[in-house]
Amino acid sequence: MTTTDPTPDAVEMASMQEIIGRADANDLAEILAISNTDVHATIRAVADNADAIFTWNYTKGERKPLDKLYEKAKTSQWNGQTDLDWSIDVDQEQVVAANAAAGLGIGEDTDLSGTPFEKWGDKEWIELGVESQNWMLSQFLHGEQGALLCTAKIVETVPWIDAKYYAATQVMDEARHVEVFAQYLDTKLSGHYPINAHLKALLDDIINDSRWDMTYLGMQIMVEGLALAAFGMAFQTTPDPLLKQLLRYVMSDEARHVAFGVLSLKEFYDGLSDAEMLERQEFAFEAAIRMRNRFLQQEVWDRMGVDVKKALKLFDVPDEVKNQDPFQQLLFSKIVPNCKKLGLLDANDGWLRQRFDTLGVTQFEDWVDTGEEYELLDEVAKDRAAAEAESA
Numbered sequence: 001m002t003t004t005d006p007t008p009d010a011v012e013m014a015s016m017q018e019i020i021g022r023a024d025a026n027d028l029a030e031i032l033a034i035s036n037t038d039v040h041a042t043i044r045a046v047a048d049n050a051d052a053i054f055t056w057n058y059t060k061g062e063r064k065p066l067d068k069l070y071e072k073a074k075t076s077q078w079n080g081q082t083d084l085d086w087s088i089d090v091d092q093e094q095v096v097a098a099n100a101a102a103g104l105g106i107g108e109d110t111d112l113s114g115t116p117f118e119k120w121g122d123k124e125w126i127e128l129g130v131e132s133q134n135w136m137l138s139q140f141l142h143g144e145q146g147a148l149l150c151t152a153k154i155v156e157t158v159p160w161i162d163a164k165y166y167a168a169t170q171v172m173d174e175a176r177h178v179e180v181f182a183q184y185l186d187t188k189l190s191g192h193y194p195i196n197a198h199l200k201a202l203l204d205d206i207i208n209d210s211r212w213d214m215t216y217l218g219m220q221i222m223v224e225g226l227a228l229a230a231f232g233m234a235f236q237t238t239p240d241p242l243l244k245q246l247l248r249y250v251m252s253d254e255a256r257h258v259a260f261g262v263l264s265l266k267e268f269y270d271g272l273s274d275a276e277m278l279e280r281q282e283f284a285f286e287a288a289i290r291m292r293n294r295f296l297q298q299e300v301w302d303r304m305g306v307d308v309k310k311a312l313k314l315f316d317v318p319d320e321v322k323n324q325d326p327f328q329q330l331l332f333s334k335i336v337p338n339c340k341k342l343g344l345l346d347a348n349d350g351w352l353r354q355r356f357d358t359l360g361v362t363q364f365e366d367w368v369d370t371g372e373e374y375e376l377l378d379e380v381a382k383d384r385a386a387a388e389a390e391s392a
């Protein structure tokens, strides 16, 4: 921070009500009261409130890290139709059984008496696993379309030519991600879900905001930071070789996208005042709460005909969602170090650090940030090098 007046008193703190629309961020009843109303609409219009910005400074490479990222992106493109083996059959029930055998889900020794699951047999448990998978991949798909639109907006609104160039490559990447997730859902899984209400509210907020850096913060840092961690976990655990291939390639793109956010915002945030930083901290916290809430997957419980509140009790989600589940916390393992690198954790006497503490995620602050990690995750380059070595 370059500001010379660090007095936090001068910065007006917003209340929880103002930031997330309710006094208690963890009130389960209020979280579950948020649901979608327009689930049968084919399109949805969201005002983006921003000017399209021309720049007459065409000097390529003025921002070296962004230029390097752009050059990398050009050589790391892949084709979802030819680089993935779509002939692989996916047996969803087998995938669910394999996940259960690996200990992902409710353990056999859980006492189900007095719960909605008391009379459930294998059929219902498998159905739940199948629905959860359909739901998860559907949310990945909708999130990818959010990234496609947000990054197209960045092409228009960012004032730097190196960033416009890079963002244009990300638009292509996101088109490919939407394409492959849609194809996987249509041809390998057994049903779609509409966008989760919390994810939709978050994407709306990001697109509505007129400030160009807020698109980056919401999408590249928060949504894509979480996606990178979630894809990583799904990659580690899925027994399906097609989904593994797909996620491996998608992740190598996503690591660049998160790096794009970190590298661009680092420069911009260094010039902001405390009050301006606080607005970014509040935005990041609101995004974190919304992303956490979507993982309650309330739409799956509705479809299974189970009272969602009772269902969540069994999964140890109490009336107040405290997010103590280590699996859920891991979703923040990319976001937190990146927020730290950008100065968001510590600005204004650690406002965001204190909020992240209540989510139990500050433990990740010293994990590797994503500014450089994309080099290690470039799976396309690795595959090409291996193919060249083989043919030599």
Ligand SMILES: [Fe+2]
Pocket (backbone or CB within 6 Å): 144, 147, 173, 174, 177, 254
């Ligand atoms: Fe993506």
Ligand SMILES: [Fe+2]
Pocket (backbone or CB within 6 Å): 147, 174, 224, 253, 254, 257
């Ligand atoms: Fe992305």
